[in-house]
Amino acid sequence: MAIPLLLQSDQDAIIAAATASGKTEAAFLPLISSVISKESGSDGTGFDLVYISPLKALINDQFRRLEDLCERLELPVYPWHGDVSASVKARARKQRRGILLITPESLEAMFVLRGLEIPALFGRVEAVVVDELHAMLDTERGIHLRSLLNRLEIATRRRIRRVGLSATLGDMDLARAYLRPGSPDTVEVLRSKSEGQALKLQLRGYMIGASKREDDRASSDQEENQVKPEEVAVERAIAEHIFENLRGTQNLVFAGSRRNVEIYSDLLSSMSEELHLPNEFYPHHANLSRDHRTFVERRLKEAKEPTTAICTSTLELGIDIGDVEAVAQIGAPFSVSSLRQRLGRSGRRAGKPAVLRMYVTEKELQADSHPSDMLRLGLVRSIAMVDLLLEQWCEPPRPDALHLSTLVHQILSVIAERGGAKAAVLFKILCELGPFHLVDADLFSRVLRRMGDPAVALIEQSPDGILLLGRIGERVVEHYGFYAVFQTAEEYRIVSNGKTLGTLPVLTVLAPDMTIIFSGRRWRILAIHDAEKVIEVSRDATGRPPKFGGDGGNIDDTVVRRMRTILAGNDPRKYLDEKAAGLLQEARASFVRLGLEASNIVQIGDGHCLLATWAGTVKNSTMALTLRSEGLMVGNYDGLLDVGADIGRVSDILDQMAVSDAPSGEEIATEIALPATEKFHPYLSPDLLVVDLVASQIESEAIPVMAAQLLEG
DNA sequence: GACCTGCTGCGGGCTG
Numbered sequence: 001m002a003i004p005l006l007l008q009s010d011q012d013a014i015i016a017a018a019t020a021s022g023k024t025e026a027a028f029l030p031l032i033s034s035v036i037s038k039e040s041g042s043d044g045t046g047f048d049l050v051y052i053s054p055l056k057a058l059i060n061d062q063f064r065r066l067e068d069l070c071e072r073l074e075l076p077v078y079p080w081h082g083d084v085s086a087s088v089k090a091r092a093r094k095q096r097r098g099i100l101l102i103t104p105e106s107l108e109a110m111f112v113l114r115g116l117e118i119p120a121l122f123g124r125v126e127a128v129v130v131d132e133l134h135a136m137l138d139t140e141r142g143i144h145l146r147s148l149l150n151r152l153e154i155a156t157r158r159r160i161r162r163v164g165l166s167a168t169l170g171d172m173d174l175a176r177a178y179l180r181p182g183s184p185d186t187v188e189v190l191r192s193k194s195e196g197q198a199l200k201l202q203l204r205g206y207m208i209g210a211s212k213r214e215d216d217r218a219s220s221d222q223e224e225n226q227v228k229p230e231e232v233a234v235e236r237a238i239a240e241h242i243f244e245n246l247r248g249t250q251n252l253v254f255a256g257s258r259r260n261v262e263i264y265s266d267l268l269s270s271m272s273e274e275l276h277l278p279n280e281f282y283p284h285h286a287n288l289s290r291d292h293r294t295f296v297e298r299r300l301k302e303a304k305e306p307t308t309a310i311c312t313s314t315l316e317l318g319i320d321i322g323d324v325e326a327v328a329q330i331g332a333p334f335s336v337s338s339l340r341q342r343l344g345r346s347g348r349r350a351g352k353p354a355v356l357r358m359y360v361t362e363k364e365l366q367a368d369s370h371p372s373d374m375l376r377l378g379l380v381r382s383i384a385m386v387d388l389l390l391e392q393w394c395e396p397p398r399p400d401a402l403h404l405s406t407l408v409h410q411i412l413s414v415i416a417e418r419g420g421a422k423a424a425v426l427f428k429i430l431c432e433l434g435p436f437h438l439v440d441a442d443l444f445s446r447v448l449r450r451m452g453d454p455a456v457a458l459i460e461q462s463p464d465g466i467l468l469l470g471r472i473g474e475r476v477v478e479h480y481g482f483y484a485v486f487q488t489a490e491e492y493r494i495v496s497n498g499k500t501l502g503t504l505p506v507l508t509v510l511a512p513d514m515t516i517i518f519s520g521r522r523w524r525i526l527a528i529h530d531a532e533k534v535i536e537v538s539r540d541a542t543g544r545p546p547k548f549g550g551d552g553g554n555i556d557d558t559v560v561r562r563m564r565t566i567l568a569g570n571d572p573r574k575y576l577d578e579k580a581a582g583l584l585q586e587a588r589a590s591f592v593r594l595g596l597e598a599s600n601i602v603q604i605g606d607g608h609c610l611l612a613t614w615a616g617t618v619k620n621s622t623m624a625l626t627l628r629s630e631g632l633m634v635g636n637y638d639g640l641l642d643v644g645a646d647i648g649r650v651s652d653i654l655d656q657m658a659v660s661d662a663p664s665g666e667e668i669a670t671e672i673a674l675p676a677t678e679k680f681h682p683y684l685s686p687d688l689l690v691v692d693l694v695a696s697q698i699e700s701e702a703i704p705v706m707a708a709q710l711l712e713g
Numbered sequence: 714g715a716c717c718t719g720c721t722g723c724g725g726g727c728t729g
Contacts, residue, residue: 054718082720105719113721141718257715286717313716334715484719552714617714636714 006030017192044123047100105483115417118155133164138397146435171396198353205580206361239267249325251308256331262545265310265520283520284311288502323348326355334553337394372637374590384562401696405678420466487679515543557616560639564614567591600713611641657707665694
């Protein structure tokens, strides 16, 4: 399908096909043919093809494959990212032909450092290929890349064909609009139909026994990190099942958090040790050292010895680790698209099924259990995600954010590229033609004025009206940390005998003589060097997993709506084990007993009622904020709100909401402190920060409809 | 209530 399209037209395209099904070849074989059959000396200079990847590891993989492909064609292939040596980059710049494989950040660096060279480097590019398109849709990084693609066309004064590659795209229309914002209809979608692969699936339920202690409510950080025997018992049971069923082959276990990765890899390697068996369970997450991660990746790929990686989403995207026997998921996942991406790692060889093992834990019920526990939300969410996975659905991006942090970044970048720019030119490049089209002229000038405020000093205006980098702006742009638009936390290095094991964020309260689990082993802290940001450790027999921090994910509306359908129905799910099936029955019984079948507002005890919004995280928390602004206490669960008031009072408030205009997002947001989360947020004024956060995290226009729906039930 | 991703230029020391 790709050959006629790419050879005979200059149309944009999306190639959607499963992992390892040959997307790269489908795109590159026709594109390379088209390049080498082009008459030499065609207009312009520069690279012939550009490939953009969100991962360095993916560039290294593709470099090896394309180099083989292009060897006899005298078409050079150049990898270009932070780990590529300056000499290779210098050669690529001098030759400026062939195929360039680059990250968005390195492309950004080219604009900032060699703005004037851009037309000569990219003047005759035949096509830009964007890999892992789904990972770039509505994130700050995705907006960054869109801005760079747009600026590439402006700098070279020509349209450049765009080709997107992806395994998991939900809404194709949104993906097309991302790839070519002005005219999404012209983007051709090539979708592989070979999705009829067999799937073996089991979801196992586990019960955490009721705590024996009267009061086990955690109050301080220290206590929160306390090990609860009932939880440990369940973790051990899950680990035992994994040990018995996955040992002996290549597998991936997605544990849900870095802390869980540490817990389970410690449990699994201890079990190997107790039984005098060689260990084959290794942790893999972003805070572990490059050395260790490469070691695990190589063991998986070479498949000489059986290996199971206990991992986070580090092993989710397209890095080549070969085929795995089974994928395990501990706990409910956050999105169907990531579940699908994970599953794509298994069953890639012909005739072999994909295998997915899910492990979900729920708490044993007591007289005073909360409805959110009675409804078994984790289990029901897992089932909803599996349902939607089997229906080939996945989350669409949320396209209504303003991305002011990235806008600040791109304003600085365009000024650096051109050595100065007028406000009207910046507005045209970034907002009219670029991805910040939701920012109007008024908001744009507020952002510029803030950046030019002498206290902020990111930009300043010359007497002839040209905007230049200000005192602080120059410092920010000159630092090599400028090129990425996403935020990263400050971290300490964990060192044993001079060897770095990995890093830890500074959230954890640590002191000498404390013991920790890290990199799947146990350590005692010898010393903490604050100036060097180093924690020295040595091996020990005991230890606890550290806290890594993190922020919650947004669950999509469709997933939560499906959760209600599952609770209200009575059809069994064949893939549940006995325990999980029992938990589902319990959840459905609770749904009826609580009265949620007939009503969306139910009294659940003195001064408390439950609102069943059955809406995703953004709408649900918008409703929670709105109710808090009325002075109510509100607890937040999947599709549910626990409101600290009687049903009469809540109904009155909802009645009012249903007939009033939607509150403004700003009204709701001022009730609470919204944190600065993005990299350039600290440079925004408080009111601009609220405008940005409201656009991405609040959906106030949904409030009247939600209130009406709550009252309907 | 979670996870992940990226980075230039320069100087010192060493090898051939």
